[in-house]
Amino acid sequence: MLFMMLVLTVALFVLLGTGVWVAFALLGLGWLGISQFTSIPVGDMMASDIWSASYSWELTALPMFIWMGEILFRSRLAEDMFTGLSPWMQRIPGRLLHTNVIGCGLFAAVSGSSAATCATMGKMTIPELKRRGYDDKLVLGTLAGSATLGLLIPPSIILIVFAVATDQSIARLFVAGIFPGLMLIALFATYLMIWSWRYPDKVPPADPVIPFREKLYRSRRLIPMMALIIGVIGSIYAGFASPTEAAAIGVVLSLVLAACNGALSWNTFMEAALGAVKTSCMIAFILAGASFLTAAMGFTRMPSELASLIATMDLSPFMLLAVLTLFFIVLGCFLDGISVVVLTTSIMLPMVEAAGIDLIWFGIYLVIVVEMSQITPPVGFNLFVLQGMTGKNILHIAKAALPFFFLMLLGVILISLFPQIVTYLPEAMGNR
Structure with a gap:
């Protein structure tokens, strides 16, 4: 097994290092494993497995949510959010920096994409916050860190990918991501408050107080977005719609919103x-390659033998999670989040199940760790987005986002110590 692992690991790094598309790298790795380490006809297996992976009903939700995010990306939703949120942030320590955190959390709940959240909110908040004199590093750091919530707060594209790859319920994963997402928003907001208390001279003075009635009037801009969140997530949690049906509802509502905004x-x-077509095809292609690789790894028996090897090491679940966290962070420095999920699923799940870890909980844990990789160089997608928008050095942006990396690490520790943060809503949903 050691020789096979060495060959496949070297092959993977060679394929990825030479710039081969991730989907082709996964297909090539599966072909190598089947052809060199089993006697199974590789062509027939590849054809049947890719076909079976391409018509999954659960996958139909993916392009719909991506389309919804693309429509909202081109609307004026972020501008409306800033106008509606800013009057309420003036008296909170940190003031308008909280619009990045809460705004990204709200936009994440309707976009499902980290990069889209970062780009959309950044176009609005970066010029406005800089004009008002807020600290440049904290503006970039809050935006880079908070935009990762697009991967966690439902509807999350990467949670759909994990659900399809592991045969888990999309609806249960969606509701499982709600409390962890709110927890991370609370951690980010608390950090901003502590920072502003420590460096009060770096926070501009508050704007003149406006009447309560005026605050409520400006907050009307938040009503369409809240209606969209309730329409999509509420319909799933209430049992009125499946994730696929909720995605269709989201597309219709987002088209109505965009039309109303002109x-x-x-x-x-x-x-x-x-x-939406381009992104959906890219993800579907990666999933097809991952499905073939998963089947290939099953025939080579490498995942089960690796799981048995780790089981003989008698690692506690916490030690196993510590090792996996380090592994995923390193892997995330070189691959995007979806690739990390599909690439590691076939190898990690047997040992995770053997350790008695709930797969719904593990999906949320994995997404938070992948979020951390979105703000780590050299392949931190949020860093690339902000670099393109500001022209800043990517290491400067990464340094600004570093506190939020550690806050997400704290989030991983908290859900490990208190797994009910993740499991309460799915269990409540299952008991209805």
Whole structure:
């Protein structure tokens, strides 16, 4: 087994290091494993497995949620959020920096994408916060860290990918991500308060007080977005709609919102549709390659033997999670989040199940760790987005995001110590 692991690991790094697409790298790795270490006809198996992976009903939710995010990305939703949130942030320590945290959390609940959340919110908040004199590093850090919530707060594209790859319930994973997402928002907001108390001279003075009635009037801008969140997530949690049906509801509501904002035209409609097609095809292709690799690894018996080897080491669940966290963080420095999930699923799940770890909980844990990799160089997608928007050095942005990396690590520790943060809502949902 050691020789096979060495060969496949070297092959993977060679394929990825030479710039081969992730989907082709996964297919090539599966082909190598089957052809060199088993006697199974590789062509027939590849054809049947890719076909079986391509018509999963659960996958239909994926392009719909991506399309919804593309439509909202081209609307004025972020501008409305800033207008609605900013009056309420003036008296909180940290003031308008909280609009990055809460705004990203709200936009994440309707976009499902970390990069889209970062780009959309950044276009609005970076110029405004800099104009008001807020600390540059903290503006970038809050945006980079908070935008990762797009991976966790439902509807999350990466949670759909994990559900399909592991045969778990999309609806249960969605509701499992709600409390951890709120926990991370609370951690980020608390950090901003502590920072502002420590460095009061770096926080600009508050704007003049406005009447309560005016605050409520400006908050009307938040109503469409809240309606969209309730329409999508509420319909799933209440049992009125499946994730796929909720995704269709989200697309219709987002089109209505864009039309009401005056942002819907034939060009924006086509741009959103083509963007959704490109992203969906990329993810579906990766999932097909991952499905073949998973089947190939099953026939080589490497995952089960690796799980048995780790079982003989008698690691406690906490030690196993500590090792896996380090492994995922390192892997996330070189791969995007979806690739990390599909690449490691076939190897990790047997040992996770052998350790008695709940797979719904593990999915949320994995997404938070992948979130951490979104703000670590050299392949931190949020860092790339912010670099393109600001022209800043990527290491400067990574340094600004470092406190939020450790806050997410604290989040991993908290859900490990108190797993009910993740499991309460799925269990409540299952008992209904």
